[in-house]
Amino acid sequence: xxxxxxxxxxxxxxxxxxxxxxxxxxxxPFAGYERTSKTHALNxxxxxxPVIPRTFYCAGLNYTTHIREVAAKRGVEPExxxxxxxxxxxxxxxVAHGQPVVIPHDATEKVQYEGELVVVIGKQAKHLSEANxxxxxxxxxxxxxxxxxxxxxxxxxxxRAKNSDTFKPMGPWIETDVNLDAMQTIVRVNGKPSxxxxxxDMLFGIAHFISxxxxxxxxxxxxVVWMGTDGSSPDLKAGDVVDVEITGIxxxxxxxxxxx
Numbered sequence: 495x496x497x498x499x500x501x502x503x504x505x506x507x508x509x510x511x512x513x514x515x516x517x518x519x520x521x522x523p524f525a526g527y528e529r530t531s532k533t534h535a536l537n538x539x540x541x542x543x544p545v546i547p548r549t550f551y552c553a554g555l556n557y558t559t560h561i562r563e564v565a566a567k568r569g570v571e572p573e574x575x576x577x578x579x580x581x582x583x584x585x586x587x588x589v590a591h592g593q594p595v596v597i598p599h600d601a602t603e604k605v606q607y608e609g610e611l612v613v614v615i616g617k618q619a620k621h622l623s624e625a626n627x628x629x630x631x632x633x634x635x636x637x638x639x640x641x642x643x644x645x646x647x648x649x650x651x652x653x654r655a656k657n658s659d660t661f662k663p664m665g666p667w668i669e670t671d672v673n674l675d676a677m678q679t680i681v682r683v684n685g686k687p688s689x690x691x692x693x694x695d696m697l698f699g700i701a702h703f704i705s706x707x708x709x710x711x712x713x714x715x716x717x718v719v720w721m722g723t724d725g726s727s728p729d730l731k732a733g734d735v736v737d738v739e740i741t742g743i744x745x746x747x748x749x750x751x752x753x754x
Contacts, residue, residue: 497523497633498667500539511536511667523632523668524616524715543590544635544668545614547718550583552639553703556696556722563726578698578706583639583720584657591666591746597732598658599753601642606727608639609681609738611693613700614668615717619708627704630713633670636746637720638663638738663738663748664718672742674700682737683728691724693740 496511508523509516516534521527555561555575565572589595597605616632639662645655656662677693703719730736732752739745 495633495670496667497544497670498536499542499544500534501542502534502539506542509534541591541666543588544665545716545718546585546588547716548714549717550585550588550662550720551707551717552581552583552720553696553698553722554579554581556698557691557724558697559691560722560724560726567726575697578703580703580707580719581652583662584653586659587657587662589660589663589748591663592748593663594660594749594751595638595640595663595736596658596660596751596753597730598642598654602644603729603731604643605730605750606641606643607681607683607730607736607738608641608723608727609679609689609740610637610639610723611677611679611721611740612637612664613704613719613721615713615719616715618715619704619713622705622708624701624705627701627708630704630708631700632715633668634672634740634743635665635668635718636738636740636743637718638736638746638748639720639723663746665746666744669743676742678741679724680737680739680741681727682739683730684735685737688728689725695724696721 498509498511509518514536518530518532519527562572612635614632615630617630619630642655649655674694679691679693681689730750734750737745737747
């Protein structure tokens with residue numbers, strides 16, 4: 495099932511996407527819903543961020559190639575993490591599919607994409623084992639963890655480097671039925687292939703992260719966990735368009751523009 499959050503006729507809500515048609519629902523996928531008789535064409539609505547999370551989590555350094563390439567650029571030996579660590583991002587940075595990523599006027603040329611699988615939590619969870627960790631997952635969407643690498647070196651909390659307004663495109667919808675092992679992440683810049691990797695080829699898998707997290711904190715419906723990226727990105731500039739495709743989910747597309 496594909497859940498889409500959209501705006502039509504001045505009203506924002508959830509619907510179930512089947513092909514190019516949306517069936518409007520009352521309620522939402524987290525607290526319960528009922529289908530209505532109202533339908534919309536996908537190309538006639540405004541696609542919104544699929545969920546505004548209560549808490550926005552992110553996994554760092556979760557793919558080996560990404561770790562090695564980052565280390566090589568810095569001229570240091572790669573350090574492969576020995577345990578899963580979780581961080582946080584800010585809701586102010588979220589934008590939907592199709593909306594622009596605004597490059598701040600004083601950013602350097604080191605603005606880059608990070609195509610990521612996003613886990614959407616559907617049920618409150620605490621003290622889960624790895625065996626039952628995925629029981630709290632509603633589904634999956636796509637994120638682009640836009641990063642200003644020069645700022646990333648100096649901002650201790652990554653407040654600008656990762657959380658500037660519009661730096662976190664997410665969408666276009668939530669897919670509840672996926673085969674994680676079969677998925678590929680494919681990033682294109684201006685229509686040209688830039689990066690491709692096996693989505694589930696993580697150092698620490700989704701179940702491991704959720705289990706570890708829930709030993710210390712409670713996950714709530716609507717929370718999201720961004721799972722990290724592999725490889726590396728070219729420097730992006732105003733006028734570029736980035737597509738992050740994850741097979742089995744869809745494609746998240748966002749243009750990059752200069753701040754006015």
